[in-house]
Structures are given as C-alpha cells and as structure tokens.
Amino acid sequence: MKDMxxxxxxxxxxxxxxxxIYEEKTGSEHIVLSPHGGRIEPGxxxxxxxxxxxxxxxxxxxxxxxxxxxxxxxxTRFDEPIALEKVNAHHYALAIHGYxxxxxxxxxxxxxxxxxxxxxxxxxxxxxxxxxxxSEKDRLAGVHPKNIVNRTKREMGxxxxxxxxxxxxxxxxFTCRNESYTQNDLxxxxxxxxxxxxxx
Numbered sequence: 427m428k429d430m431x432x433x434x435x436x437x438x439x440x441x442x443x444x445x446x447i448y449e450e451k452t453g454s455e456h457i458v459l460s461p462h463g464g465r466i467e468p469g470x471x472x473x474x475x476x477x478x479x480x481x482x483x484x485x486x487x488x489x490x491x492x493x494x495x496x497x498x499x500x501x502t503r504f505d506e507p508i509a510l511e512k513v514n515a516h517h518y519a520l521a522i523h524g525y526x527x528x529x530x531x532x533x534x535x536x537x538x539x540x541x542x543x544x545x546x547x548x549x550x551x552x553x554x555x556x557x558x559x560x561s562e563k564d565r566l567a568g569v570h571p572k573n574i575v576n577r578t579k580r581e582m583g584x585x586x587x588x589x590x591x592x593x594x595x596x597x598x599x600f601t602c603r604n605e606s607y608t609q610n611d612l613x614x615x616x617x618x619x620x621x622x623x624x625x626x
Contacts, residue, residue, distance in 0.1 A: 430496045434506040437499060444497055447485040448508055449478055455517040456481035456624065461504040461574055463487040465494040467524030469593035469600060472607050474522055476617045480625070484512055501585075502572040509574055518542075519583035520624050521575035525566065527589040536560040536568035537575055538582035546584060546623030553619035555592070584624065 431437040445464070456477075463471035464487025474483050486506060488494035499505075501521065513519050518539075525534070535547040535557055543559055550557035560567040568575060568585030575583030594600040596616055597607040 429498060429500055429503060431499060431503075433503055434499065437497065441497060443488070443490040445485075445487050445489060446506065446508055447483070447487065448512055449483050450512075451478070451480065451482045454481040456520070457484060457513060457516040457518070457578075458482075458520045458522065458624075459484035459509065459513065459575070460522045461486045461501060461506070461509065462498055462523055464489055466497050469597065469607060470522045470524050470588070472597070472609065472613075473588070473617065476609075476613075477520075477621070477624075480621070482512065482516065484509055501568065501574050502570050504574045510577060513574060513577045513583075514579065517579050518624070519575045519578045520620075521568070521573075521583065521585045523566075523585065523587045524593055525587045525589055528591055528594075530589055531556055531592040531595050532589045533557040533592060534560050534564070534566050534587040535584070536564070536566060536587070537584035538569045538571070538573075539580070539584050542623060542626075543584055545626055546586070546620055549619045549623040549626075550616070553615055555616060555619065560587075586620070 458477040460470045463485040466488040488497040547559045596613040
C-alpha cells in the first residue's frame with residue numbers, strides 16, 4: 427500500500443494521534459528504533475523497548491483507534507526531525523519493522539551494514555529462529571542511503587523485518603488491537619539473539 431503522505435511535515439499537518447518517544451542512553455553508540463511503532467506495525471515497540479537497558483531508543487507510534495496505516499511513512503521518506511538528529515548522533519542503528527505474513531514465523535535481516543546483518547541472521551538461526559539475509563535488491567533490504575536507519579555517523583545501519591506470525595509467537599496475547607502485550611520466553615530468546623549480533 428502506498429504511503430498517504432510524502433514526509434513527516436505533511437503527516438503532522440493532517441494527523442495528531444501519534445506519539446514520539448526518545449530515551450537517551452548516555453555513553454552508548456547504539457540506537458534501536460522503529461518508525462512504525464504502536465498500532466502501525468503491532469509488536470515492534472515492545473521489541474525496541476527491550477533494548478533500552480543498553481542503548482538509546484526511538485519510537486514513532488500510532489495510537490489511533492483505527493486506520494493507523496495512514497501514519498506509515500516508508501523508511502526512505504521518514505524524516506521526523508528528532509529521529510534524524512538522534513540517529514545521526516549514533517554510530518550503530520537497528521530499525522525494527524513488521525511485515526504481513528500471518529502463517530510463517532520469519533525474520534528478514536537487512537540494512538547497509540551487511541557484515542553485522544549477517545551476524546544477526548546467524549545468531550537468530552543459532553537460537554532456533556527462521557531468519558535470512560536479504561538480497562541487496564530486495565524491496566525490504568533496507569540498504570538505501572536515505573533509509574532512516576542508514577543515517578548514522580557511519581552512514582550504515584541494520585534492519586529487521588519481522589513477520590506477523592513471528593511477532594505473534596513472541597507474545598501470549600498478540601492481536602492488532604491490544605494496547606500492550608505480554609512477553610513470553612521466546613521473546614527473551616529472540617531479543618538476546620539479536621543483541622548478540624548487534625553488539626557483537
């Protein structure tokens with residue numbers, strides 16, 4: 427589905443039911459983010475927050491009762507000023523997204539930092555999760571220089587695209603309408619695998 431808006435200025439002029447969260451981790455060179463948190467891509471906010479003990483986090487969250495898809499800005503168009511400033515202030519960035527596949531638990535690992543992307547993919551596989559390194563030509567590869575996650579000091583970042591089925595498997599009460607989700611043991615195992623690759 428095509429974005430309704432071509433950038434954050436147009437979105438913010440028409441929409442008000444969203445929130446922006448930024449939590450700084452002093453001294454950390456790492457940031458984990460999602461431009462599609464809250465009800466835009468359910469479950470990704472919880473994954474991002476799981477990294478707040480070790481690094482900075484940023485979330486753009488949809489909080490509408492319905493049609494949160496209208497708040498979706500493709501990562502190459504996501505130019506919210508706080509996100510641009512904070513990602514640019516860090517050396518390493520990881521963006522977490524969700525993609526629609528209700529049947530197959532799977533993660534697509536991408537981003538311009540191909541070396542670390544492969545490392546995260548390997549760590550997820552070792553932990554028993556289905557994950558694959560995206561082709562650089564893939565639509566969800568996350569390698570474009572304008573992608574928000576690649577706007578770091580190093581001009582490269584990492585991107586996870588987590589299927590609906592995989593997100594559902596990480597919580598006891600996953601639906602697209604919940605305000606909050608209860609994490610299960612699989613959630614912890616998934617996050618630890620990603621951390622080993624991201625910080626490794």
